[in-house]
Amino acid sequence: MTSGKYKHKVTISFRFKLMAVMLLLIAVITGGMLYLTQRAIARNYQQFLDAQFSQQVGLFVEQQRIRLQTTADAIAATTENVRLIAALQAGDAERFYSDMAFQLDAVLSQYRSTSGDADLGYFFRFIDTDGFALPTDEYSAGTVAGLTEPELDTFLEKFSITGVEITPTTRIGYIDFDTAKGHVLYELLITPIIDIFGDGTLGELVFGIKMEQRQAAVSRDIRSGLYLNGELFSLAIPEDLRGTIESGLATAFTQQDTRKLRVEINGQPYQVFYHRLQQHDKFPEAYQVSLLPLTDLESLRASVRDVIYILSIVALLIAVVLSFIFAERLTNRIQGLLRGTIAVREGDFSYRINPSGGDEIALLAESFNEMAEGLTLKEKYRDIISKVSDKRVADAILQGNLKLELGGENKDVTVMFCDVRGFTKLSSTMTPGEIIEMLNEHMTAMTKVIYQYKGTVDKFIGDAIMVIFGAPQGYNDDAQNACNAAMAMIAERERLNTTGLYKINIGIGLASGVVVAGNMGAADRLNYTVLGTQVNLAARLCSVAGQQETVICSETAARLQGSRELRPTEKLKLKGFTDEVVAYYLPSTKNSLD
């Protein structure tokens, strides 16, 4: 379908490009869909985890409140006990602590450690308004294993608040004691002791609960712990992970990172959440830390991803088929257009394209058809013009070299007249139809030869032909062409006389010189012709020529420049010429032709 005459090559076909574009579009959409969906899922799951975590924190806080409420209430109730107040006012530590232990016995029994450690799993100490702890060695007041009494008192004095800062409510906080046995996490309840009928606030009671027993996991899937001073206290989080989580949290706090910490337990991914617990500003920052499992998220994402992949592949296959069909339809129509243009290029103006499809290509087909129609018409006109006037004149007009208006110019030409010897006598015995047929055959043959030698047929006058060599377009060797044409015409006539139906004898006259050449006649009925003495001369010389003879004028002879052997004629006395005319005979065809 593609022709080797084209300058451009088809490197990538239009159909391929179209298909590629459609597939690319589908791929982009699918990729985008996949990406956005994944992000949406991740975001939603993150929100779900956040909600779950905050629920868990709420649960933790609630549980803590419930758990500690009874303790706090019990402590608050005791602080109203006048015996304790009396003991404090008297400075009787032993009586104070033993009475307090007795009062709190129900509460203490829940915290009493069953492991048989030296410390009972709890302690309580009184701190006065000056911030000094009241030391004791009363066993039931408890202690912290690994800390001496002075050490414990010093530590607690850091948390006391003197004077006006004391609020009436119980404060809860977390601290870790740095004991000889390592860091131990304690939950502290601090309750003010107020003698409302006496001096007001006497001090605070600090009640500490050892947290080891309290860190049981809420559920199997949610592992939690408490993070304090760079250390993670937990039963449910494996020890080997605690270091990772601790350093991760430390980095997160310093960098103000969002909660994206992830760890793995037994190959299952978990996300680390943390929540800052409300502590009084004298307490170190404490965080509730939870590990929430991500397995569900991962499997959800995997399944969604699979679905999207399958859908994408199906969509791609459908796209391939559809784009193939569609592209083929489109390219077929384009190829139809291509065929049409090739046909026109090769001169077949009759090719028409079916303008179907209802789109721009249909309009293009219609345009093409109109164009071909126009070209056909143009060709028809050219034909007509060529037929009614010389082809060269027609070409010159169509190409715009010859203006279609009256006017002329001087041109140096050679004029030829060729007529049939004894035509009248010859045609007297023929019917008009035969005459015309004979003449047509003769004129066709002669015109063909004339055209070969660059002659322009001016007109047919009965049996004579008037030819111009050198107009509308001049060739430098017009005289030479005219002579060659004359000899060729005679040779052709002789050949036809032997092979054809009719025997015709012709005579030719040539004259060269300057004439007036141009469009003459009426404005809407033009005839390209020449005027001048040479025209008359050529006509006269023609009638002088005998059968198969060519007579040329002196000027023409001169232009031949001795290339032919010329035989001069007698001095001629021609009508319209005052002087005697010198003329020559061209050699006959029996002699050599150029």
Added chain:
Amino acid sequence: MSIRFVLCCITVIVSISFHTQVAHAAVIEGSVELAKYAPRSPAVSQRYAGQAGAGKADTAPPHVAVAYLEGASITREQLRPPEEPIVLAQKGLQFAPGILPVMLGSKVRFPNNDDVFHNVFSYSPSKSFDLGRYARNEEAPVQHFDTPGLVKLFCEVHSHMRGTILVLETPHFVTSDAEGNFRLEGIPAGEYILKVWVNEKQTLQRSVVVKDEETLTVEFSD
């Protein structure tokens, strides 16, 4: 001469000298601005409002001061505490009086004049006791105060009930009135330190010199 006559003379002489001593004793009067030393006004117990006998005595007892003399001439051996126990009652769900100065060696009886139980106790280092629970018609216990110092009284049943006993090593002491005015009488001439106990944490003092039959006025107004 008969022994009876000698004894009579001695008695007359002693009584005359004693009378002379009493007749020549000085008086110390004074006052303090009680308001300056008032303790933090405690909460009013609403718990017993409307209860029988509660009346207006379920508020804190009125704030008063105790003025007493110390001096080189006053020694423990001279003290003659009264034989009869001094009464510190529980009345209207309060101690009456709220502040009681007693001479070292005195006895104090704690009758329950209310229709409810009371349980008086003290953890004070100078005197620590617990009278247990007893009602109005029961025998009121007695405590012997043989150590000088401040004794704070509480009632286990009623936490708002607070009382104070000042055990003093001097025969010269008096409780001020509600305005802070006090009057010490029968003071032998001499040099003393006048101390005025105004609250648990503060005791004002002034050196005084009294002469016979003089009334010394002391103002603590700075």
